[in-house]
Amino acid sequence: MTVLTKTPQEIDHMDERExxxxxxxxxxxxxxxxxxxxxxxxxxxxxxxxxxxxxxPYWHLLDIEAYDES
Known part of the structure; x- marks a missing residue:
């Protein structure tokens, strides 16, 4: 299996298509x-x-919910 990692600099240069x-x-x-x-x-x-x-547009894929810390 090939591990795909991106540095912060590579993420900075990603576009919508990627x-x-x-x-x-x-x-x-x-x-x-x-x-x-x-x-x-x-x-x-x-x-x-x-x-x-x-x-x-893909937020649903992350399944991240807002948390109320109060």
Missing amino acids: VAELAARLELDDYPTPFEALQDWHLLRAIAFQRQELVE
């Missing part, structure tokens, strides 16, 4: 192993922290 391809893979959920799906999920999450505007 994020859409990543989201499409997650939507299809057709991975040989669960670890590969988790890897893509973590990448999408990293992009969300650094470039939220690119991930907004």
